[in-house]
Amino acid sequence: MVFSIRNWSSRVFFIVIFTLLFLVVTGGYRWLADAISPVHPYREPKGAALKVFVTDPDSPDSKAAADRLRWFYWYGE
Secondary structure, three states, X not given: OOOOHHHHHHHHHHHHHHHHHHHHHHHHHHHHHHHHXXXXXXXXXXXXXXXXXXXXXXXXXXXXXXXXXXXXXXHOO
């Protein structure tokens, strides 16, 4: 059985490049998900802030489609 170093090195190179690109894409997806998600409503307040609970947030008064879609995706209403 003959092992070609050129074939094996190209396979290893492909696996390394694939792994690096996979890590870049998953990191970019995590960054994008964090960038567009709303602030976590149950986190601890910082400094002298007080936490106030709102049981039913008011819907946006704006009739813009972007505001209504953002409201729908963030609150599911």
